[in-house]
Amino acid sequence: MQQFVRSRLAPTPSGYLHLGNVLSFAITTVLARQSGARVMLRIDDLDQRRVREAYVADIFETLAYLDIPWDEGPLDYRAYETVYSQIHRVGLYRDALQQLRAQGVVFACDCSRAAVRHEHPAGVYTGRCRHRALPLDGPGYCWRIDTDKADLPASMRYFIVRKKDGMPAYQLTSLVDDLHFGVDLVVRGEDLWDSTMAQLFLADTLGHQRFRQASFVHHTLLEADAGEKLSKSAGATSVHYLRNKGYSKTAIYRMVGEAAGLPQPISSWADLSPLISVFILPIRP
Numbered sequence: 001m002q003q004f005v006r007s008r009l010a011p012t013p014s015g016y017l018h019l020g021n022v023l024s025f026a027i028t029t030v031l032a033r034q035s036g037a038r039v040m041l042r043i044d045d046l047d048q049r050r051v052r053e054a055y056v057a058d059i060f061e062t063l064a065y066l067d068i069p070w071d072e073g074p075l076d077y078r079a080y081e082t083v084y085s086q087i088h089r090v091g092l093y094r095d096a097l098q099q100l101r102a103q104g105v106v107f108a109c110d111c112s113r114a115a116v117r118h119e120h121p122a123g124v125y126t127g128r129c130r131h132r133a134l135p136l137d138g139p140g141y142c143w144r145i146d147t148d149k150a151d152l153p154a155s156m157r158y159f160i161v162r163k164k165d166g167m168p169a170y171q172l173t174s175l176v177d178d179l180h181f182g183v184d185l186v187v188r189g190e191d192l193w194d195s196t197m198a199q200l201f202l203a204d205t206l207g208h209q210r211f212r213q214a215s216f217v218h219h220t221l222l223e224a225d226a227g228e229k230l231s232k233s234a235g236a237t238s239v240h241y242l243r244n245k246g247y248s249k250t251a252i253y254r255m256v257g258e259a260a261g262l263p264q265p266i267s268s269w270a271d272l273s274p275l276i277s278v279f280i281l282p283i284r285p
Helices: 019-035 053-065 077-084 086-103 113-119 170-181 190-206 209-213 239-244 249-259 269-278
Strands: 006-009 038-041 106-109 142-145 160-162 185-189 215-219
Touching (some): 006 170, 019 053, 019 185, 019 215, 019 249, 053 077, 086 106, 086 142, 086 190, 160 170, 170 209, 185 190, 190 209, 190 215, 249 269
Parallel strands (some): 006 038, 185 215
Antiparallel strands (some): 106 142, 142 160
16 A cells, blocks of 8 residues: 555544544544555634534543544644644635735625525525625625636635634635645545535645645545435434443444444444455545
């Protein structure tokens, strides 16, 4: 297998971690160990309105309970808060935003979600504000990047790089963090394929061609009973809920394996190693 330097676990502390997170963490850990990569814990917490201390603590508790290791990043809440929070990297994100502004590739947009849906039934942004010449420093405007000449999925046309509150948006912060920490193995669920495409475009725009040398692995997701992906709002599938109900580590891994349709039970992340190809999706053209 190709050798890599660094991968990452990147949970968002907006809810308790669930079985789908466990599967993603396990896949990342297996691929990192197989390829010699170090695993970094990176907590994506820039949206401070949704962050709760209990959710951050749950990340450390869940990883410890399930014996999922990491080699770099915070070891506890204090280290996270004082050193590793994304708040401490806001300057890097704003530097990237200013570079995009200087290049003339962003435009201001005041469209609400309702307005976007009105323009397109699927909620795809059509570029309505691209030629309106709204001031970039206008209050309550987000910044969108001009993707008119890019071959991107519909969901990522003119994607947002700065939110209406002035804070950097996810696509930009995720890219800047991966560049900053030297991540060259990015493991994500299949639902984030469009994000990978957006971030590759953004890296090219900012002149970070080396980002294309990284490997991007997308994996299948666990589904809820209704055929939808698991979310942090699905309380009964959260590790926090299961732990409080007395489920052991082995029982939780068994649930993950059963939900994934594995032919044999698993009792740890390492048990996925010989089965890892079941989850990896082919690279899209």
